[in-house]
Amino acid sequence: MENNEESLESQLPKVYTEEEVQVIKTELDDKYIRLLAEFDNYKKRVTKEKEELKLNTKTQMLSSILDMDSDLAIAKKNIKEENEGLNLILTKFDTFLKNQGIETIQTETYDSDLHEVISILEIGEEKIIDVISKGYMIGGKPFRYPKIILGK
Secondary structure (H helix, E strand, O other), X not given: OHHHHHHHHHHOOOOOOHHHHHHHHHHHHHHHHHHHHHHHXXXXXXXXXXXXXXXXXXXXXXXXXXXXXXXXXXXXXXXXXXXXXXHHHHHHHHXXXXXXXXXXXXXXXXXXXXOXXXXXXOOOOOEEEEXXXXXXXXXXXXXXXXXXXXXX
């Protein structure tokens, strides 16, 4: 008979005091808040990784296309007479780049943070003499620096 009483007691749920309930509630609330924060951080991290992946893919894809832009600019510089067809292609190419969020880095004035100097000529003043290849920014961040010849 005593064995039956022990087995019945072990089957009954434990009765908690009000203090124990409060401690358990506080622990569960804390776990919930931490889990919620962890999930929020996970969502932010995944979103950031997706954006970086999209940007890297876009940059890699457009990098090979941008070589054509440099080639077209060199062709235009070396053609003596005005060529409407080449100008049309250059205009369409510039429009395409702008639609993709790509901006050309300015080459009017020298900026050591934005320009890659491949040669320096002594001319008495600091200015860009020639642009060998254009530079580009995407989202305001340079991903290909313009190669220039600098006069000093």
